[in-house]
Amino acid sequence: MLQKLTQRESVEERELGERLAAGDREAFRLLVDRYQAKVINTCYGFLGTKEDAEDTAQEVFVQIFRSIGKFRGESMLSTWIYRIAVTRSLDAVRAKNRMKRMDHLKQLLGLSEIMNEPKAPDNLAPDIQLEEKERVDLLLRSIETLPENQRVAITLAKLEGLSYAEVADVMETTLASVESLLFRARKNLEKVLSKYFERRSVDHPRPGTPHEEHRRDMA
């Protein structure tokens, strides 16, 4: 979780930024070591797999190195890094979606074999609670369905633990806007999850429920 930087940490960050701008390779190494976990976790929030998150994190640091000259010090170095991480993650998400659409089109045209996409774990017995891991997977997949700006806000605030003010800095928007985005994101997630669990309760009714009795009668 990102804590509010102390004054000393802010000075250290500024010095690191200056050394980077001067082309100090050692400073770049220090930057990668210090921020890689945050960047990987931010990317993971968007992409959902460790491999994709690390691939995108690699591109984030490459971009940081090549564009450090553009960093004017108007924002914190960490804010700038988060912005690049978010932008790159969204680019990767869009590229993934394009690939999926192409694959789908190829399947329709018979140009490729049907690819089985990993499904939600709905083969569990209805009375067994979802394991934590499955809940996390389900949550990440639900976040994928959100509009982009809501997705960014919830990923930074909830998955990365940034304060609302920090999220507003990264997204270059107002605090009120961030609060609104988070409120709407939560409502949308509730809707998506409700639909998912409703479908599950129809397909795998719990014992004693009307759905389950109906299925028993039909069998």
Add this chain to the structure above:
Amino acid sequence: MTTRGHIQHEVRKTLECLDRMPELKGNPFLYTRVEARLRELAAHEKETVGHRVVAVLKPALLFILVVVNIITVARNLLNSTDSTSPRSTLVQTIVQEYSLGPDPRTQFFTTENK
């Protein structure tokens, strides 16, 4: 618990995961990967610059060659038809100086002998 209540319970439990998301650890090899990628990009850019230079030079050289050829041909054509060219004038001067032109007296003799 009713089905509706169960659904709400599951939704709430799932949303609570937002506050307990697992944190991935960093990768000790990430810096090495980043360095390798930077080297790859630098090599690719050098190659691209080289290709671009060749792509611009080739047609430029070809153009220059064609223009030089045209100029040479044009000058040759002009020189062969122009009697007031420096070459023509020089030739005429030499002919007059050494009386190399057709001599009326020799012409008389050559025609008489026939």
